[in-house]
Amino acid sequence: MAAVSKSGSKSIAFKVTAYTFCALLTVLSLLPFIIMIVNSTRSTPQIQENALSFIPRGHLMKNYAVFAGRDFQPLVGFKNSLIISCGSTLCNIYFSTMTAFALVAYDWKLRKPFFTVIMAVLMIPAQVTAIGFYHFIHGIGWLNSFLPLILPSIAAPTTVFFMRQYMIPSLPMEILQSARIDGAGEFRIFNQIVLPMMKPAMATQAIFSFVASWNQLFLPQVLLTVNEKKTMPMMVSLLNGDSYKTEMGAVYLGLFLTVIPLLVVYFLLSKHIIAGVALGGVKG
Amino acid sequence: MKKARVLSVISAFALLASSAMVSCGKKDEGSSGSGKKTVIKLMTFTKEVKQMCEKYFETHPDFAAKYELKVTEIPTTDGQFQPALDQALKGGGEDAPDFYCAEAAFVLKYTKGTASEFAAPYEDLGIDVENKIKEADIAPYSVEIGRNPEGKVVGLGYQATGGAFIYRRSVAKEAFGTDDPAEVEKQIGAGTNSWDQFFKCAEDLKKKKIAIISGDGDLWHAVENSSDKGWIDENNALYIDPKREEFLDLSKKLKDNGYHNDTQDWQEGWIADMKGEGDKPVLGYFGPAWLINYSLKDNCGGSKIGEGTYGDWGVCQPPIGFFWGGTWVIANKASKNKDAVGKIIEWITLDTSEQGLQYMWANGTFDPSNPTKDVVASNVVMSKSDGKVDILNGQDMFPVYQEANKFAKGDNLTQFDEGINSLWRDQVRQYTGGAKSRDAAIKDFKQAVGDTFDVKVD
């Protein structure tokens, strides 16, 4: 910090410090993943001999074979997580945009109180409601169903808030008026005019909604008990099990399998994700 | 451009998801459409009972034509199995199992405890249970554990899990000059009903740089199931049996003197010792026959005499009689397929014929590709079978284990054993590791039990 100065030698010192530090943090961020990827290709004896190595070996398929007939089923977890994440993302994005539209485009009596309620809801953490949520879901017989993990996303206050902020400057009322003159109904206006205009905001929110849903553990753990319904994060906790104590290569491979979809999404969309975070689009 | 890419990725995922939904929808149609088989659902924590049921279907084609098996297997790790089973039973409906398995550490909850009302008496499954038990001469403790509060049998097992000392022959030779069970028994103080001789022996072995056991967990199972009373007394209050409390001192003694390799049961180090790859060679493990069949065999580093430690093992009596583990099979009262379930359960737990499960189980004919011989619950079957196995270098283990089974009893089990044991072991480790005093460990243990379970503590 003291190095932040204009003089030439200090500037070099600053740069050396800054780059070294950033390089260190880069190693810190990447090393665990590198260990994971390399070790997923090594056999258990190789790992036991030397757990820290950067030379991949050819045991990937053998490690994968360990999963055959066991409870860790990456494909099942992947499918379940995908259904839940896509379902909840679609609900989240569509209905949040609709709610934001209701808040921005129409003048109605309860609009302000409604907005205040949305803001207040943001304060309620989900664990607070988890016990009641479980009893309620159990009561209506929805345990081991994906619906209680998808439908609540219809009411996603954060996305509504974000959509509203985005919509206020970017949605000209004149367009709505002219569409009405052309005889379009309000619902059609929303679907055919407003939604396409909101695409960039929807894309950003979709990423975060998807990732958050994909990664959640608490509620699925409470609501899903059957093996074939387990989500990816629940599959991961199975790798903690006794039966994998002697299969370290397989544990690393299992972990790797669970993060591949996220890594793919991240490296394709990292710029948008970073931009989205900068906009305050995700929690801290 | 970029936005287009974002959208294309998202839509690709949506497409994938919808196709996944469609495909799983199709699968559902397929399974309900193909033949009108009745599905019977099993919930278990290992693949053992699952394989037994598959065998039953295989050997009973008439049955297999009518029924179809669906298994949910959830390991007991981190206590995952019980909550899942409880929810499935309580939730009822489609996801409720027709029958399920319970392990010794929590079977009482399902036979006598809070979940006992889900269990159907065997007689309601069409099993003439009391007579069959007599005929098969089932180990009495196994029957006692399986009785519900009204005294009706709701659960039985297929194994008998009396424990012995399972030692490495080569290490015994190095230590005592012989691998004869009779001599090893004497050295470790078999039948003395105290740990004194055992620790004397540990001291001798230490001089020869041999660990008597792998970790304190080995001793724990012998201590736990030889204690007089269980964790919870008749007033639903926590009770620490003096023998279990003494485990603190035994464990400390083991650790402070370096008598073991300081491993944790089921962890890497413990398993490495089975291969003989630990810090010091380990004389042996305490355990029932299943430990030989499912742990030593898989982890000894070989499958023929001479490979790894295969064939380098022997069994003899332990200093204190104990039992460890075992699986009980229980039927759900709400099951609509009681007759079918009854047939499978009877075949597993009470059939003494050569086509019955226990005979195959005891004689290694259950799975020809992986012949293991296990000690079974029925003494009638045991008397028809011999327990000579290669991993023990041809030693017949049945006499040793039948003797050991006499010490097995069900009256020191409680319904929360699985959870309470793990809290206890955690505190014992803190004490032996020097992190806290003996009193503090006991105090924290009581606290933790009171906080986690609906049990009174002082």
Add this chain to the structure above:
Amino acid sequence: MKTKLKGISYSKYGYLFSIPFVVAFLIFTLYPTIYTATLGFTDCKGLMSDDYHFLKNDIWQNFKAVIENESFKTSLKNTIMIWVMNFIPQITIALLLTAWFTSHSNEIKGKGFFKVVFYMPNIITAATVAVLFKAIFSYPKGPMNDLLISCGILNDDYFFLNSRTAARLIVAFIQFWTWYGNTMIVLVSGVLGISPDIYEAAEIDGANGVQTFFRITIPNLKTVLLYTLITSLVGGLNMYDIPKVFLNGGPDSATLTTSVFIYNQAFAGSYIYNRAAAASMIMWLVIVICSAVLFYVMRDKDEIKLNKQIKKAKKEARLAAKGGVNEWRL
């Protein structure tokens, strides 16, 4: 926003379009919240909990039991301790990086790359991260033990996961490691939002980089810092995935957080729903109080700015509170 056209009132569409949100909110958030609060006053526990009644003798019994419960106290202490151990390095490093990445005098190349790399851990499933770190710190023999021994820092394998301090530090580190990139990006965007004129003026006055950072950047970053603090606090108080999967609250309850405590009370062991519900409500109260206190402390005393700032801060902070909701409900 005139929404009337040729005498037709469109306000009914405002109601119409908010119906899905309102219905989902009532069913999936409000009702379970009230349900949970209610359960805290009943004798609802045990496997067969369908038949329960309000407590007759002492309606606050469950709340008292939770407050007196040693494990709950421990879990609250752990939660706060782990949060502090993660937040201090997190905010320090994030601020340092922010200073560097927004420095006008010393342009750092590859900012984009560093942002992408530093943010990456944040997107990875917390459960995966927990198991990965458990494997890395495994004993005996594990990548971390191997690394420390080959560097000469350790002589012999260390049993990290059996040490209370080490386990707590690792959980705090994982939390730090997953969030510092996020915090940094939020702070950088906050700095970029500060009017460049102020910096120009400072430069003309001859302020150096350090002075500029402390005199201009930090004060102008107040609301963003508040946002970061509150989101992190709410997230930290709800910490569940990592301690649960990493060591299930162990060893010896060293990483038992309040959320793990609540889960274990309600869904493992004896199914003590009523006590867990009471603990949930207490946690909710703690979160509300913490947020309120922070608002009060961070309040700007400048009269003119006051209203604007508070309005903005409230918005931000409410946005902040979504932390918990976001994680479970999106």
